[in-house]
Amino acid sequence: MTPGLPPASPACQRLSPRARVGGVLLALGALAFALGRGGSGESVAPPGIQAPPPMLSAAGWTDAVPHFARGWVSPPAHTPSVHGSSLCALPSGDLLAIWYGGSREGGIDVALYTSRLPAASGSWTTPRLEMDRVMAQQELDRVIKKVGNAVIFPDPRGLLWMVFVSVSVGGWSGSALNVRTSADEGRTWSSSERLTLNPFLNLSTLVRNKPIFARDGRIGLPVYHEMAAKFPQILWLTPGADGRLADYRVRNLLGQAGLIQPALVPLDENRVLMLLRDRSADRLMRLALSQDAGWTWSEARHTDLPNPDAAVDGLRLRDGRILIVYNHASRSRENLRLAVSSDQGRTWRAGAVIEETPWEEYSYPTLAEDRQGRIHLTYTWRRERICHVSFNIAWLDQRSLAQDRANSP
Amino acid sequence: MVGFYVSAVVLLLWAGLAAAGRRLAPHGFTLWRRLLLGLVAAGLAFLPLGGVPLWMRAFSFHSNPSLPLLGLGLVAWARVVLERDWFGSADWLALWGFGAAAGTVLYLHSLVATDLDMYFWGWERGLAASALGALAVLSIAGGLRAGLLLVAALAAFGLDALESRNAWDYVIDPFYWLLSLGMLAAIWLRAARRARRLGPTAAVHR
Numbered sequence: 001m002t003p004g005l006p007p008a009s010p011a012c013q014r015l016s017p018r019a020r021v022g023g024v025l026l027a028l029g030a031l032a033f034a035l036g037r038g039g040s041g042e043s044v045a046p047p048g049i050q051a052p053p054p055m056l057s058a059a060g061w062t063d064a065v066p067h068f069a070r071g072w073v074s075p076p077a078h079t080p081s082v083h084g085s086s087l088c089a090l091p092s093g094d095l096l097a098i099w100y101g102g103s104r105e106g107g108i109d110v111a112l113y114t115s116r117l118p119a120a121s122g123s124w125t126t127p128r129l130e131m132d133r134v135m136a137q138q139e140l141d142r143v144i145k146k147v148g149n150a151v152i153f154p155d156p157r158g159l160l161w162m163v164f165v166s167v168s169v170g171g172w173s174g175s176a177l178n179v180r181t182s183a184d185e186g187r188t189w190s191s192s193e194r195l196t197l198n199p200f201l202n203l204s205t206l207v208r209n210k211p212i213f214a215r216d217g218r219i220g221l222p223v224y225h226e227m228a229a230k231f232p233q234i235l236w237l238t239p240g241a242d243g244r245l246a247d248y249r250v251r252n253l254l255g256q257a258g259l260i261q262p263a264l265v266p267l268d269e270n271r272v273l274m275l276l277r278d279r280s281a282d283r284l285m286r287l288a289l290s291q292d293a294g295w296t297w298s299e300a301r302h303t304d305l306p307n308p309d310a311a312v313d314g315l316r317l318r319d320g321r322i323l324i325v326y327n328h329a330s331r332s333r334e335n336l337r338l339a340v341s342s343d344q345g346r347t348w349r350a351g352a353v354i355e356e357t358p359w360e361e362y363s364y365p366t367l368a369e370d371r372q373g374r375i376h377l378t379y380t381w382r383r384e385r386i387c388h389v390s391f392n393i394a395w396l397d398q399r400s401l402a403q404d405r406a407n408s409p
Numbered sequence: 410m411v412g413f414y415v416s417a418v419v420l421l422l423w424a425g426l427a428a429a430g431r432r433l434a435p436h437g438f439t440l441w442r443r444l445l446l447g448l449v450a451a452g453l454a455f456l457p458l459g460g461v462p463l464w465m466r467a468f469s470f471h472s473n474p475s476l477p478l479l480g481l482g483l484v485a486w487a488r489v490v491l492e493r494d495w496f497g498s499a500d501w502l503a504l505w506g507f508g509a510a511a512g513t514v515l516y517l518h519s520l521v522a523t524d525l526d527m528y529f530w531g532w533e534r535g536l537a538a539s540a541l542g543a544l545a546v547l548s549i550a551g552g553l554r555a556g557l558l559l560v561a562a563l564a565a566f567g568l569d570a571l572e573s574r575n576a577w578d579y580v581i582d583p584f585y586w587l588l589s590l591g592m593l594a595a596i597w598l599r600a601a602r603r604a605r606r607l608g609p610t611a612a613v614h615r
Contacts, residue, residue: 014552023549031542034567142469168469196573249532
């Protein structure tokens with residue numbers, strides 16, 4: 001007899017033979033139903049990723065005059081504290097940035113804001129409140145303590161996606177991800193949907209960087225797990241014909257322990273580079289390579305670039321090189337620099353210094369390229385504002401040459 | 410999905426109230442009073458605590474309760490409200506054994522096999538549904554009523570009744586796992602204590 005339970009009455013002994021036949025038929029019916037419903041997700045490697053923008057030779061490059069500009073996405077004192085911006089180029093040519101702001105990181109008044117840089121204009125629009133904890137609570141039918149990191153990106157069909165972090169229990173390691181979509185470039189949004197990505201109370205999945213797009217329509221979004229063991233993950237989202245999320249699944253990269261906030265850089269139709277934030281004592285940026293469109297990954301190896309346990313981002317340039325933006329320090333986030341690799345991440349050439357002030361913080365950079373091939377960078381400026389920098393390859397090369405001269409004995 | 414969850418919360422509250430009522434009134438409640446407790450439970454589920462209904466607080470913390478856990482709630486409800494025992498000893502043992510085994514495999518396998526990701530296979534609908542179906546058929550063919558909870562899990566998985574789309578979440582959750590481990594430990598302790606009380610001679614004679 002089981003503890004705490006009275007003796008079983010004859011009626012609750014084993015099923016009768018007739019009941020067994022009925023139960024088995026019921027089970028087979030449920031099985032047929034579950035199999036019939038099917039699913040649109042795939043558990044195999046994608047058949048390649050969407051090719052990056054076509055490469056241009058130096059001769060074919062038209063934007064030969066160095067260009068560099070700096071501005072602000074968020075107005076002064078819009079909120080006391082801002083962080084975690086994400087940026088994307090929209091099909092219309094506009095740029096859209098998202099970040100979170102409030103009294104402090106993790107505060108209950110923190111909200112997600114977006115601002116738009118219209119293609120025909122030189123200034124960012126007034127920030128628009130997109131999501132706060134009360135809105136998230138209403139859309140997700142649960143208690144929300146705070147919202148955090150968000151990414152936005154258009155898929156190849158033009159549908160705009162927003163994936164954002166919310167916390168119901170505990171701190172950031174209690175995070176879960178939510179997704180919403182927009183068919184009008186972020187002017188209106190669908191209701192948010194909670195993603196279940198972890199078997200243990202769905203705790204601790206966060207997002208930071210932009211995705212890759214598979215040729216079969218799937219979206220490979222780099223995410224990461226932070227509770228107890230820390231490791232990167234790839235969240236594969238399958239869009240439905242109706243423009244909403246049809247299916248999803250997450251692949252844990254358990255072999256990359258201690259590394260978080262993966263940033264993906266497509267090299268060609270099959271190979272993808274992953275840059276990783278290092279939480280280990282080594283404090284060196286790590287790289288992993290996928291040869292099958294982001295499905296499986298090599299073991300992460302050290303680069304010779306330092307990483308002060310801070311987010312990095314990367315972009316494949318139109319001439320085939322890789323551009324990264326990172327904090328060039330082992331302990332602090334007091335500078336923000338560019339570096340370029342011509343050999344797919346094996347070696348790096350120092351580029352321009354974007355920011356450098358002792359004891360200040362410049363962090364969480366994000367890169368995007370517009371239709372003209374100009375590169376845009378947004379980042380957290382001293383936790384006070386979101387800064388926007390734009391430049392072109394000609395400027396990048398000019399500054400790299402200057403850096404080489406400065407470094408030569 | 411939310412409706413399913415609210416129903417489960419009401420059912421569990423109802424079982425809890427009825428169990429408490431049975432302790433207060435040892436001779437039992439009339440059927441009407443027991444049904445009235447159901448209405449009270451429904452009211453409690455929507456009672457705002459700090460501006461948030463009770464069911465929503467539960468949902469915030471545990472949005473994917475497994476079907477066996479909900480089934481346990483239903484069996485408890487049947488016992489205290491309908492005064493019917495639906496499960497026998499073999500069913501309970503199977504239920505605790507399944508919960509302990511499935512939870513240990515899912516939550517702890519990565520300590521041993523660091524590259525294995527069991528949870529990922531729960532998204533493979535065909536594989537997951539077939540495995541669940543086979544387990545349900547085997548347990549029912551063996552005469553276990555507890556197998557019906559696996560049928561319910563399979564049907565719920567087909568209907569996407571939970572927020573999760575992963576089959577594992579339909580059969581196991583941390584609370585069911587911990588409860589199963591605790592109940593198995595209690596069964597083992599009770600058996601060990603009884604064996605010690607009977608002594609080695611009695612054990613040989615048995």
